[in-house]
Amino acid sequence: MQTTFENPRYPFKHHSDLNQGTAVHHPVVIVGAGPTGLAMGLDxxxxxxxxxxLDDNNTVSVGSRAICFAKRTLEILNRYRCVSPMLEKGVTWKKGKVFFQQDLVYEFDLLPEKKHKLPAFINLQQYYLEQYLVEFIDTQQQVDLRWLNRVTEVTPGVKGNRLKVETPEGSYVLTCDYMLVADGANSPIRKQLGLESRGQVFKDRFLIADVLMQAEFPTERWFWFDPPFHPNQSALLHRQADDVWRIDLQLGWDADPQREVLEANIRPRLEAMLGEDVDFQLEWASVYTFQCRKLDSFIHDRVIFLGDAAHQVSPFGARGANGAIQSVDNLGWKLASVLKQQGPTTLLKTYDIERQMAADENILNSTRATDFITPKNKISRVFRDATLQLAKDYEFARTLVNSGRLSTPARYLDSPLNTLDDEEAFDGGVAPGSAALDAPIIIGDKTSWLIDILGTRFTLLIAIDKTDISRVGESLPELLQSVGVDLVPIFLFSESTDLEVPKGAMCICDPWGYVAQRYQLEPGTCYLFRPDQVVAGRWREFTSDSLISAVNRALGFDMEVMP
Known part of the structure; x- marks a missing residue:
C-alpha cells in the first residue's frame, strides 16, 4: 500500500521524575496522547x-481514522490558537448528497448562513491533527508530554491518585490531584479499575479504505443506499487532504475482517465503484463494527474519563472525535476553577451531568443512523426504501432519512449552571446552555470575529448605547473585583464610537447587525459566557446583582439545584 504520510517518531526523553526515589506530585496527569489527551493539555x-x-507510544495515529472536524471543534481549537494549519491543510466542505440506488435523492447545506469565521466542516486525517497539536504543545511550558511512558498500575483515592509508570529507562511513581483518562476505546486504565462501558454492539461490519487518486468528484459528502456498484449495502465518499479519498463500504455481519482488509479483496470493490479505468492506490484500510456505549459515570473519585475511554459511537455522523473535543472544552475550565479554588469541587460533577447529556444525544443519533443504514428485518427495509423514494419529491420524508446526523454543538439546556431567563423576553437569540454563535465585528479599526474574543475566561457582553455607558461603567471596577474570577466586560455598540470604556473592558462594534440579529439584542441586553464559550445566562437589563448571581451559579455554588 502506498502512503502520503510518514509517521513521525518522537524520542523518549529523560525527565527529572526518573531520578527521584519517592513519588513526584503533579496537579494533573493525562493518560493518552491522542487528540483528546493532547487537546486536554492545551486547554x-x-x-x-x-x-x-503520558503515552505508551511514540507517534501519532496510524491511518487516517477520524477525518471530519465540525465547526464547533474548529472554534475550540481556534481558542487554543492552533486551528490555522488545519484550515490550510484540510479540505473545507458544507454540502452533501444522498443517493438511493442510481438516483440522487436530495442535497443539503450544513451552513447556509454566511458571515462565520470557520467553515461547517473540514476533512483532515487524524494524524495531521495530532501532529499539529504535538508541535504546538512543544511550545507550551505548562505541558509536559512524555512518550514511551506506560502506566502499569493505578491506585485511585478520594484525595488523589498514585501511578506507576514504565519507561525504557526504568519505572517511577507519580501522584496527582486528578488523573484524566484519554487512552482510547479499549482503555487499559478503565479495565484496571474494573469499570464497564455499557451499550450496544451492532451486528454489521464496514470497510474503511483510504484511496489516493486524482478524481473529479466535488468536495462534498456523498452517501449511497443500495448503489448499483455495491447492491443491498451502503457506501460513503469523502475527500481528504493530499488527494486521499475516504470510502466506507458496508460488508455485512458475516464478512471476515482479516480477509476483507487484503488489497486483493478491496480492489475489486473499489473498481466496481470508481470504474476499472480509474487509476488509484490503496493507502490504508480497516474493518470496524458499530458500537454505541458509555460509562455510567465519567468521574470516579479523582479519575475522570474523556473521549472514547468514556463513550463510543459509530463513525457515521462524525460524533466521536468532535464529541471528545467538546468534552475537553467542558472539563478544562471547571478543573482549572477547582484547582485555583475559584469554584467548589462539586463543580466537576457538572462535567458528568452535561457530557452525559451530550453522550446520550450522540448515542441516540448514532443508533438511529445505524438502524436506518442497516435495517434489521424485511419490514424495516421496506420502510427505509419507501422513505428514500418519497424523499426525492417530498421535504417531510427527507427529515426521516438518516445517513448519519452530522455533529452539532452540544446544548446543555437543563444544566444546573444555567441562569434561566424569562422566555417571553427572549423569543429567539441564544439560550443558556448553548454554544456561542459567531459573527463579524470591528475592534478599533480592524474587522474581527466574535468567536475570537470569547472563551478561556468569563465574558460579559453588554449591548449598550452611548447614553447608558456611564451608568454601567461606574459600577464595573468594584464589581469585577467582587465576582472572584477573571471576567472581561465587552461593550457592544451598533456603530463606531470614540467613547472611553472602563479600564479592563473591551469595546466592539456591530455595524452589520449580525451580532444583534443572532443574539436578539436590544439596548441593555447582557449575555454571560462561560470560559468554554457557552452561554451561562442572559438578561435584558444590566445589574450588579444579576451578574454576581449568574457567575456564582455558573461556578456551581448553587448546589441545591444539583442532583
Whole structure:
C-alpha cells in the first residue's frame, strides 16, 4: 500500500521524575496522547494549569481514522490558537448528497448562513491533527508530554491518585490531584479499575479504505443506499487532504475482517465503484463494527474519563472525535476553577451531568443512523426504501432519512449552571446552555470575529448605547473585583464610537447587525459566557446583582439545584 504520510517518531526523553526515589506530585496527569489527551493539555495550559501527558507510544495515529472536524471543534481549537494549519491543510466542505440506488435523492447545506469565521466542516486525517497539536504543545511550558511512558498500575483515592509508570529507562511513581483518562476505546486504565462501558454492539461490519487518486468528484459528502456498484449495502465518499479519498463500504455481519482488509479483496470493490479505468492506490484500510456505549459515570473519585475511554459511537455522523473535543472544552475550565479554588469541587460533577447529556444525544443519533443504514428485518427495509423514494419529491420524508446526523454543538439546556431567563423576553437569540454563535465585528479599526474574543475566561457582553455607558461603567471596577474570577466586560455598540470604556473592558462594534440579529439584542441586553464559550445566562437589563448571581451559579455554588 502506498502512503502520503510518514509517521513521525518522537524520542523518549529523560525527565527529572526518573531520578527521584519517592513519588513526584503533579496537579494533573493525562493518560493518552491522542487528540483528546493532547487537546486536554492545551486547554489546561490556556487556563494556566500545568499537566503531564503520558503515552505508551511514540507517534501519532496510524491511518487516517477520524477525518471530519465540525465547526464547533474548529472554534475550540481556534481558542487554543492552533486551528490555522488545519484550515490550510484540510479540505473545507458544507454540502452533501444522498443517493438511493442510481438516483440522487436530495442535497443539503450544513451552513447556509454566511458571515462565520470557520467553515461547517473540514476533512483532515487524524494524524495531521495530532501532529499539529504535538508541535504546538512543544511550545507550551505548562505541558509536559512524555512518550514511551506506560502506566502499569493505578491506585485511585478520594484525595488523589498514585501511578506507576514504565519507561525504557526504568519505572517511577507519580501522584496527582486528578488523573484524566484519554487512552482510547479499549482503555487499559478503565479495565484496571474494573469499570464497564455499557451499550450496544451492532451486528454489521464496514470497510474503511483510504484511496489516493486524482478524481473529479466535488468536495462534498456523498452517501449511497443500495448503489448499483455495491447492491443491498451502503457506501460513503469523502475527500481528504493530499488527494486521499475516504470510502466506507458496508460488508455485512458475516464478512471476515482479516480477509476483507487484503488489497486483493478491496480492489475489486473499489473498481466496481470508481470504474476499472480509474487509476488509484490503496493507502490504508480497516474493518470496524458499530458500537454505541458509555460509562455510567465519567468521574470516579479523582479519575475522570474523556473521549472514547468514556463513550463510543459509530463513525457515521462524525460524533466521536468532535464529541471528545467538546468534552475537553467542558472539563478544562471547571478543573482549572477547582484547582485555583475559584469554584467548589462539586463543580466537576457538572462535567458528568452535561457530557452525559451530550453522550446520550450522540448515542441516540448514532443508533438511529445505524438502524436506518442497516435495517434489521424485511419490514424495516421496506420502510427505509419507501422513505428514500418519497424523499426525492417530498421535504417531510427527507427529515426521516438518516445517513448519519452530522455533529452539532452540544446544548446543555437543563444544566444546573444555567441562569434561566424569562422566555417571553427572549423569543429567539441564544439560550443558556448553548454554544456561542459567531459573527463579524470591528475592534478599533480592524474587522474581527466574535468567536475570537470569547472563551478561556468569563465574558460579559453588554449591548449598550452611548447614553447608558456611564451608568454601567461606574459600577464595573468594584464589581469585577467582587465576582472572584477573571471576567472581561465587552461593550457592544451598533456603530463606531470614540467613547472611553472602563479600564479592563473591551469595546466592539456591530455595524452589520449580525451580532444583534443572532443574539436578539436590544439596548441593555447582557449575555454571560462561560470560559468554554457557552452561554451561562442572559438578561435584558444590566445589574450588579444579576451578574454576581449568574457567575456564582455558573461556578456551581448553587448546589441545591444539583442532583
Amino acid at each position: 489546561l495550559a490556556m487556563q494556566g494549569i500545568p499537566s503531564v501527558i
